[in-house]
Amino acid sequence: MYAQYFRKALLMLFLGFLGTTFLSCGKKGSSEINESAGTEKTIILAKWLEENGNYTNSPEIPSIVDSHVVYSMRNDNILVIDLRPEADFNEGHIEHAINLKQSEVIDFFKNKINPGSFKGIFFVCNNMSRSGYTAGVMRLLGYDNVFAIRFGMSGWDRKVAEKYWIANVSNQLLGKLESTVNPKNKPGKLPEIKVSGNTGYDIAMERAEEILKNNENYGVTIKEWLENPEAYYTICYWPEDKYISNGHLPGSVQYQPKSSLGLDMELNTLPVDKPIVIYCYSGQHSTYVTSYLRMLGYDARSLVYGSNAFIHETMAKTEPRPTRTFTVNLIQNLPVVSTEITEPAEVDIVKEEKIKVMGGC
Numbered sequence: 485m486y487a488q489y490f491r492k493a494l495l496m497l498f499l500g501f502l503g504t505t506f507l508s509c510g511k512k513g514s515s516e517i518n519e520s521a522g523t524e525k526t527i528i529l530a531k532w533l534e535e536n537g538n539y540t541n542s543p544e545i546p547s548i549v550d551s552h553v554v555y556s557m558r559n560d561n562i563l564v565i566d567l568r569p570e571a572d573f574n575e576g577h578i579e580h581a582i583n584l585k586q587s588e589v590i591d592f593f594k595n596k597i598n599p600g601s602f603k604g605i606f607f608v609c610n611n612m613s614r615s616g617y618t619a620g621v622m623r624l625l626g627y628d629n630v631f632a633i634r635f636g637m638s639g640w641d642r643k644v645a646e647k648y649w650i651a652n653v654s655n656q657l658l659g660k661l662e663s664t665v666n667p668k669n670k671p672g673k674l675p676e677i678k679v680s681g682n683t684g685y686d687i688a689m690e691r692a693e694e695i696l697k698n699n700e701n702y703g704v705t706i707k708e709w710l711e712n713p714e715a716y717y718t719i720c721y722w723p724e725d726k727y728i729s730n731g732h733l734p735g736s737v738q739y740q741p742k743s744s745l746g747l748d749m750e751l752n753t754l755p756v757d758k759p760i761v762i763y764c765y766s767g768q769h770s771t772y773v774t775s776y777l778r779m780l781g782y783d784a785r786s787l788v789y790g791s792n793a794f795i796h797e798t799m800a801k802t803e804p805r806p807t808r809t810f811t812v813n814l815i816q817n818l819p820v821v822s823t824e825i826t827e828p829a830e831v832d833i834v835k836e837e838k839i840k841v842m843g844g845c
Contacts, residue, residue: 522676522677522678523673523674523675523676525676525677525678525679525681525682525687526674526675526676526677526780526781527674527747528682528683528684528687529677529684529687529688529691529779529780530674530746530747530751530780531684531747532683532684532685532687532688533624533684533688533776533779534746534747535684536626536684537626537628538746539623539624539776540624540742540745540746540772540773540776541742541743541744541745541746541749542742543742544623544628545620545623545742545769545772545773546616546619546620546632546768546769546771546772547619547623547630547631547632547772548612548616548631548632548633548634548768548807549604549606549631549632549633549634550633550634550639550806550816551633551634551635551639551640551816551818552816552818554578554604554606554633555816555818555819557603557604558579558580560603560604561601561602561603562602562603562604562605562606563582563597563602563604563605563606564578564580564581564582564605564606564608564633565581565582565584565589565592565605565606565607565608566578566581566582566583566584566608566609566637567584567585567586567589567607567608567609567614567615567618568583568608568609568610568614568637570583572610574822575822576637576641576643576644576820576821576822577637577820577821577822578608578637578640578818578820578821579819579820579821581608585699586614586617586618586696586699586700586701587696587697587698587699589618589621589622589696590625590689590692590693590696593622593627599627599629599630600629602629603629604629604630604631605627605629605630605631606630606631606632606633607619607622607630607631607632607633608632608633608636608637608640609636609637609701610636610637610638610644610647610648611635611636611637611638611648611649611652611788611789612632612633612634612635612636612638612639612767612768612771613636613701613703613767613771613786613788614701614703615632615633615636616632616768616771616772616786617701617702617703617771617772617774617775617786618632618696618775619631619632619772620771620772620773620774620775620776621692621695621696621775621779622692623772624688624692624775624776624779625688625689625692632768632771634768634806634807635649635766635768635810635814636648638650638810638815639814639815639816640815640816640817640818640820641815641817641818641820642812642815642817645812645815649789649810650812652705652788652789652792652793653789653792653793653796653810654706654793654794654796655794655795655796655797655798656706656794657706657733657794657795658794658795658797658798661730661731661732661733661734661795662731662732662733662734662735662736663728663729663731663732665724665727665728665738666735666736666737666738667737668737668739668750668753669717669737669753669754669755670753671752671753672752672753672755672756673752673756674751674752674756674780674781675756675780675781675782676756676781677691677780677781679691688779691779691780691781692779695775695778695779701771701786702774702778702784702785702786703767703771703785703786703787703788704716704761704785704786704787704788705787705788705789705793706787706788706789706793706794709733709761709787713733713734713735714735715758715759716758716759716760716761716785717737717754717755717758717759717760717761718733718735718736718737718760718761718762718763719736719737719738719739719760719761719762719763720732720733720736720737720738720739720763721739721741721762721763721764721769721770721773722738722741722764722765723740723741724738724740726802729802730791730795730798730802731795731798733763733794736763741764741769745773745776745777751780754777754782756781756782758783759783759784759785760777760782760783760784760785761784761785761786761787762774762777762784762785762786762787763786763787763790763791764790764791765790765791765792765799765803765807765808765809766789766790766791766792766799766807766808766809766810767786767787767788767789767790767792767793768790770786770787770790771786773786774786789810792809792810796809796810
């Protein structure tokens with residue numbers, strides 16, 4: 485009898501052990517499924533973006549138009565969307581422009597206009613930081629007639645330029661840059677995004693609404709960067725030869741423009757647990773890259789004014805094209821309208837210079 489009881493007790497202990505083991509495995513598996521589910525949505529989005537134009541790694545990025553080109557199209561069916569604060573807009577804006585908050589753009593496109601009916605939709609802000617970021621988001625959603633105006637209103641009106649671009653170019657880091665190559669991170673995991681959608685388009689739209697809703701442009705100034713450079717994973721978004729010859733911000737890592745940030749490229753070398761700062765020549769291309777990375781869940785920011793903010797003299801010598809270096813002779817001084825000024829200012833347009841509309845870097 486005791487032997488039978490002993491065998492029964494052993495059997496119960498064994499079954500209890502198995503039950504505990506299976507339960508613990510079930511909990512572990514559930515955790516892994518939740519984790520992969522978050523990453524799975526990121527992969528779905530990244531694949532959808534790559535299959536639908538692969539904009540970030542295409543020749544079209546950044547889609548920027550010069551001020552005088554927009555002015556020359558003023559009698560065409562175009563739309564200018566000014567993203568500046570209302571006070572700035574009222575002080576002086578492009579004729580017929582409408583003033584929207586960044587958070588209002590997607591609803592405006594979906595419910596207020598037929599975007600495809602316009603020959604071009606042009607975003608503008610004071611320096612092209614906010615407008616480039618917003619145009620980047622809309623391009624990723626498939627609106628291929630959307631552009632940002634180069635240098636923002638600073639390229640249109642000298643008064644604005646004096647407060648923004650002219651006031652922020654500097655040579656404070658001349659002779660203080662690195663020329664050694666810093667290694668990229670080893671490949672790791674992608675960010676996890678929390679969305680309800682399951683298709684690439686639905687996820688993209690949900691993410692776009694999320695990253696535009698707070699009216700932020702996610703720019704970092706060189707002053708902010710210098711206060712704590714170790715806090716960021718800093719990307720120099722230049723070709724490798726210029727990364728070495730021109731020098732780069734200490735600790736920054738080089739990523740090849742238009743060919744490095746894809747699923748089968750080097751996207752998974754970016755950290756998911758640290759802010760990322762991207763800088764380019766003028767801080768305009770980097771705003772578009774920032775919008776792409778934030779769509780995918782990275783904590784990405786763009787260095788405002790790019791290299792012009794710390795080695796402007798070097799940029800003027802080695803990258804004199806208007807796509808990469810700001811100079812005062814690029815200010816078009818085109819007409820603006822405001823509540824105080826109704827007569828257009830004297831027009832001073834560069835008539836002979838031909839600049840490509842797309843692929844501004």
